[in-house]
Every structure is written in structure tokens, then in C-alpha cells.
Amino acid sequence: MFLKRRYSVKDMFIWSRGETIIFILYAGLITVLYEVFDFTFLNVPWTPVALIGTAVAFMVGFQNNAAYDRIWEARKIWGAIVNTSRTWGMKVQDMVNNDHAEKPMDQAVLKEHKRVLIYRHIAWMTALRYAMRQPKRWETSHMSKTNREWTNMLHIPEKISKLEDNLMLYLSPEEEAYVLSKSNKQTAILYLQSKHIGELKRKGVIWSFAFLELENVLEELFTHQGKSERIKNFPYPRQYASLAYYLVKLFVFLLPFGIVPEFAEIASEIVPNHPIIGKYFIWLAIPFCACVSWAFHIMERMARVGENPFEGIVNDVPISTISRGIEIDLRQMLDELEDEIPGQFPEDQNAQM
Structure with missing residues (x-):
């Protein structure tokens, strides 16, 4: 997808606003229980929390790298399709x-053969992109509001x-019926070519x-098609994705139990010299916990939505x-009139696919 503006941290907060509110409320609950109701037993040593955080960072980092590699490989494949398609149009013409x-052969008949070969290639790209958009059971991003x-x-x-409404623009009725009968x-379409x-x-x-x-x-x-189908049909291994997902949840759950007591200890050291600051210092644990929780969560979620390009x-x-x-390039090579060539897909709210 090409976006017409850059998405900022603000947009990412809006994207994850539900989880952010939960992180704030959860950290606030633990802080209130610790400070107001004197539930000082809500204390987990910081060392194991930090060790879990280190493991989570490695796991989520690995997941992000793997997800980005899948996106970048898919982009390279479709970049290669661009080059090969132009090569096909050039060689058919010459x-x-x-x-x-x-x-x-009569020049008009010869020109028609060239048109059929190039239009059929556009039909191949159309069939391929529709195949790539077919939903798979492991593609679950649409479940998030x-x-x-x-x-x-x-x-x-x-x-x-x-x-079928698109193929009829590029194939004869007989060829369209043949293509639609195949899985x-x-x-x-390449067999027909x-x-x-x-x-x-x-x-x-x-x-x-x-x-x-x-x-x-x-x-x-065929090679480009196979590579694209491989990415579409082979998901990111679920054992890695699930492990990262549950480790992040565990870390976010334990984080306030480690941070709130640490802030309480710092507050007790501040009180003698700065009584007002020391009295309220523990409440800074709430935004601190929320920020750290959000950072780990957003990294894991970015990897999750980037797994399937x-x-x-x-x-x-x-x-x-x-x-x-x-399609526009190839039909211009056929010297078609400008008003006969379709324009680029319309933009909608600053974005297009």
C-alpha cells in the first residue's frame, strides 16, 4: 500500500488506543493497591522481570525481522514482475x-495477435493479485477493530x-470459461500464452x-508466481508468533509488580530532602509502566500485522x-488512445492499495 502521508507516533497511539487505556488502568490499579491500601505484598523482584523483558525483546525483535523480511521479499518479487512484464511487452512487439x-500475415491480424498476448498477460496479473488477496485462516488482522x-x-x-468481472475485459469468453474452470x-493463463x-x-x-x-x-x-504463492501459502511459523505474543502478555502483567515497589523505594529516599515530590513520586510509576508496556506491545503487534504482506x-x-x-505501461506500448486506458486505482482517504 502506498500512503500519501507518514504515520506518526500519534497515529500509532490511536491504532493501539484500546490497549494503551488498559495499560494505564492496570498500572493505576496496582499502584492504588500498593500505595493506598498498603498491599505491599504486591512485590516481584526486579531481576526476574528484567530477565523476562530481555527474553521478550529478543523474541519480538526476531519476529519483527522475520516479518519485515517477508514484506521486503514480496516487494522484490513484485518488482521483478514489473520488469519481466515490460520485457514481455517489448519482446511481443518486436x-x-x-x-x-x-x-x-496481414498486419491487422498480426497486431491483433500482439494485443491478445499482452491483454492475456494483464489477465495473468489480475488473476495473481486476486489469488494473493484470498483470505487464509491464519490471517487474523481483520479481527482487530x-x-x-x-x-x-x-x-x-x-x-x-x-x-470474473475483470477477466472478461482481457480474455475471450472461451478463454475466460477455461481459466475460471481451473483452481x-x-x-x-500462462499455459494459454x-x-x-x-x-x-x-x-x-x-x-x-x-x-x-x-x-x-x-x-x-512462473518463477515469480511461485515465489509469491509461497509467501502467501506459507505463514510465519505459529510457534514463534504465539510464543512472542504470550511472553509479551506475561511481561506486561508482571511489569507493575516490579516497577511500583521500585518507585516506592525511590520515593522513600526522596522524602527527607523533597517531601512534596517524594510523597507523590510513586504515581509516576503509572505512566512509566504504561509506556514500557505499550512499547513492547506495539512492537509485537507491528510484527503480527506485517507477517502476511x-x-x-x-x-x-x-x-x-x-x-x-x-497495465497502463503495456497498453501505452500498444498505442491505445489515452481515454481507452484505465487510470490508476482511486485514492481513498490518503491511501491506496
Whole structure:
């Protein structure tokens, strides 16, 4: 997703406002029990709390690195799709010709073959992006209220229109029926591409070397498709994600029991010289606990929402925007009129997918 403005710490607080309020109330409850009701037994030695915090930091750091690697790999894959798509358009334009044909083909028919090959490639990108947006049972970001709020700011074409309504724009009715009958529709489209250029080779419109070059491009597209499907279909290992999630909860639960007594001890040392400050110093444990709890929670949550880069949330790779950009480039290469070429997907509330 491309965002038209940078998201600040304020936005992150809004995104996690529910948890932030809970952290403040929880720290406040422990402080009141300790200071007002004299529940001084609510005391956990700071050393084990700090050790758990260290373990949590390592675990959450590992999860964030892994999640970012998945996002960055997905972005590289779709960047490669951009380059290979442009290569496909260039080679179709230059290699489908009558230079080696025994019976030259009419230029209008030749131009139509080029159009079909390029439109079919746009259909492949369309089928692939729809496949990447299909929900998986481990994709749970939509279950969070604030995640849904951010998602509603996005324009996600795959959630607005159906695949078949888009494929009909690029495929013949027979080809569309064939593709929709297959479980892996993007693979079926590449099979049609290979069959088509094979027929053109037999007619002499594509000579042998050009045929091999075009087949190599199709092989690259299969490779990019497989890599993208691998990220989509293989989730971040749940044992790591679950362990980080529960360790953060344990740390947040224990934190006030370690911090509040520490602040009470500091307050007792301050009282002789600064009685007013010392009297109220313990209450600073509330914002301190809330800040530390929020920091660990937000790191874990950022990793959680970044695990699946095609889910359709704020941190996703903008595959819809990328696909439409490639379509615009390819159709301009066909010298289509400007008003015949679709524009980029509309922006909605400063964001687009």
C-alpha cells in the first residue's frame, strides 16, 4: 500500500488506543493497591522481570525481522514482475512479425495477435493479485477493530469487484470459461500464452530463437508466481508468533509488580530532602509502566500485522497499484488512445492499495 502521508507516533497511539487505556488502568490499579491500601505484598523482584523483558525483546525483535523480511521479499518479487512484464511487452512487439514467415500475415491480424498476448498477460496479473488477496485462516488482522478502521481507509479493488468481472475485459469468453474452470487460474493463463506462441511459431510468425526467448519470459513469470504463492501459502511459523505474543502478555502483567515497589523505594529516599515530590513520586510509576508496556506491545503487534504482506492491510505490498501501473505501461506500448486506458486505482482517504 502506498500512503500519501507518514504515520506518526500519534497515529500509532490511536491504532493501539484500546490497549494503551488498559495499560494505564492496570498500572493505576496496582499502584492504588500498593500505595493506598498498603498491599505491599504486591512485590516481584526486579531481576526476574528484567530477565523476562530481555527474553521478550529478543523474541519480538526476531519476529519483527522475520516479518519485515517477508514484506521486503514480496516487494522484490513484485518488482521483478514489473520488469519481466515490460520485457514481455517489448519482446511481443518486436518478435511477432513476418520476417521469417513463409506466408506473411496481414498486419491487422498480426497486431491483433500482439494485443491478445499482452491483454492475456494483464489477465495473468489480475488473476495473481486476486489469488494473493484470498483470505487464509491464519490471517487474523481483520479481527482487530482498529485494524479494520485502518483497512477501511484503503481502496482494495479485489474486495470491491469479482475476478470474473475483470477477466472478461482481457480474455475471450472461451478463454475466460477455461481459466475460471481451473483452481490455479494464473497458471492456466500462462499455459494459454505458451500454446498461443507455439501456434504462431508453427505459422512462422515467430521464429525459433524468438520462441525460445518468449518461453524463457514465461518461465520467469512462473518463477515469480511461485515465489509469491509461497509467501502467501506459507505463514510465519505459529510457534514463534504465539510464543512472542504470550511472553509479551506475561511481561506486561508482571511489569507493575516490579516497577511500583521500585518507585516506592525511590520515593522513600526522596522524602527527607523533597517531601512534596517524594510523597507523590510513586504515581509516576503509572505512566512509566504504561509506556514500557505499550512499547513492547506495539512492537509485537507491528510484527503480527506485517507477517502476511498480501492480506490487504496497511503494511501490505501494493500489488493492485503495481498491476494497474504495468497495465497502463503495456497498453501505452500498444498505442491505445489515452481515454481507452484505465487510470490508476482511486485514492481513498490518503491511501491506496
